[in-house]
Amino acid sequence: MQTFTVHKGIVAPLDRANVDTDAIIPKQFLKSIRRSGFGVNLFDAWRYTDHGEPGMEPSTRHPNADFVLNQPRYKGASILLTRRNFGCGSSREHAPWALADYGFRALIAPSYADIFFNNCFKNGLLPIVLSESAVDRLFADVAVFPGFALTIDLPSQTVRTDDGSLSFAFDVDPFRKQCLLNGWDDIGLTLRHANEIRAFEAQHLAGQPWL
């Protein structure tokens, strides 16, 4: 997994609550059996005015000029600022894959749906929770300053602007933080406890032999 330490990037604002995973990556793109290549179809139904299907050549598509990611000022954005309950709906991991494949490294919102939140960490994507008021403030600043960028410092758990005008602390689960900082993969970590799992399993199945 890609490591995450300190990241500076342009912020793109997606001013909607309850953005679901169907919107993040529409279901017709779930038919791929690979993990990569979903970035061009991120937010497909909002991003293009024509209907997208797998295998379409991106250069033949019709971008929706109004959609935030199509606006020149947010080109190259790597931090997505959004509203509460982001990532609700289907558990598809294609959603974080698409966000990461597009180039996002971090998300900022007041809350996320549970499964989506978990899936992000497993893909080197940092979902940051800030208060509603902090998020409001960031939306206001993004609107006013073209090229608005933030630095996300995972070791010190802060989000800040370079000129020091804004700085917010955020919480992150210590275990998830270590995994991101070191790029650790969960399976390898868990298999260090293989003996313990085996012992548990033997006892568990002896107690409930019908399992």
Add this chain to the structure above:
Amino acid sequence: MHARTLYDKLWDSHLVREEGDGTALMYIDRHLVHEVTSPQAYEGLRLAGRTPWRVESIVATADHNTPTTHWDEGIRDPVSRTQVDALDANIRRYGAKAYFPFRDRRQGIVHVIGPENGATLPGMTVVCGDSHTSTHGAFAALAFGIGTSEVEHVLATQCLITKKSKSMLIRADGRLARGVTAKDLVLAVIGRIGTAGGTGHAIEFAGDAVRALSMEGRMTMCNMSIEAGARAGMVAVDQRTIDYLDGRAYSPKGDLWTRAVAYWRTLVSDEGARFDATQLFDAASIKPQVTWGTSPEMVASIDDRVPDPDRERDSERREGMARALEYMGLEPNVPIADIRIDKVFIGSCTNSRIEDLREAASVVRGRRVASNVRLAMVVPGSGLVKAQAEAEGLDRTFRDAGFEWREPGCSMCLAMNDDRLEPGERCASTSNRNFEGRQGAGGRTHLVSPAMAAAAALAGHFVDVRRLS
């Protein structure tokens, strides 16, 4: 020992180890696998040179991409076929306790086949790369959806890294009125607590209204707990749970059955157990529900009107409502019962079990689908449900009324196969999500119970099913 909730008991009995910060390794008993969220997990496994930890835990089927007509022609869409072929190849290579492939007699929606085959049992931890895994909680199992990385993790280690959720008790007391179903109850719950109301919680549904529900009804409720934001939903074991499982294909038999039942009976929340949150509902006051927006919390009773965003004080909510109404092509203040529909879909892991089909058929019997309804379809949840319905003659009832009777699968619940809404089409659907484009780009979904969907098909618009009979 202190009083424990059902969730506490399920949690404690699967804890392999726990770190000081609460990060836990949880043992997984049942791993359900389908074609959409598993190929990348198996690929990861293969690349790392690993094999499944416990093949006996795996039950697999193909459901999301499979067509519901012309099964003799196979899967025509090459991309869908690739995914189903990948599942076939992975199960062939790595094995499973049971596999119900495309066209198998027992194939069906993953959340329908688990319980009906007795592959979901009380006291189990059940996971699947699918958010509606919460369905299985109806059997006092701890069941929840996981992402593809976690699918790979469970394959490789039989465990999940997780943290304990908070607990929420949703208690519905009183009796549901005639014509009001589990679907209406759970939609009313989501309407009140909101789609994020259960975030971070495992919900236990209790109270005499829940006790009175069949296992199918309990599954409908647990299925939709994810739409309230909860990781899991569950119902305690009672006689109905045990009766349902008796004699199922993978249920324990003989001596083991007796032992299992004795254990299962302990799977209830203890008297005096503490929940982190509690919500009380009066079941008797709930009316048939219809969603009007693009989130399951945007729901109203059949005798209500489409709400007016101008009366909403919270600006974020107001904008969300206005956007939803625009997408749905609805004007504020229109009576819900005046909304005309183009299509009807009876199916999905929420409402495609035998009882759902019986409920809908009893409304339809001897009547005709309205002429403005272009397509009314019934998609049974599994091959076994379909066979049972046909044995009862329900297929005839539906066909005679003008419904199409299809092969089992997810179908228009998420429209990954050919069954979908055209832009602007309006559908009465028994599924679980009314998000933008869920049933086809530009399609407009109203979530209802099977009885209400059947009634809408006959009337051509939403109607209180209680007025029909």
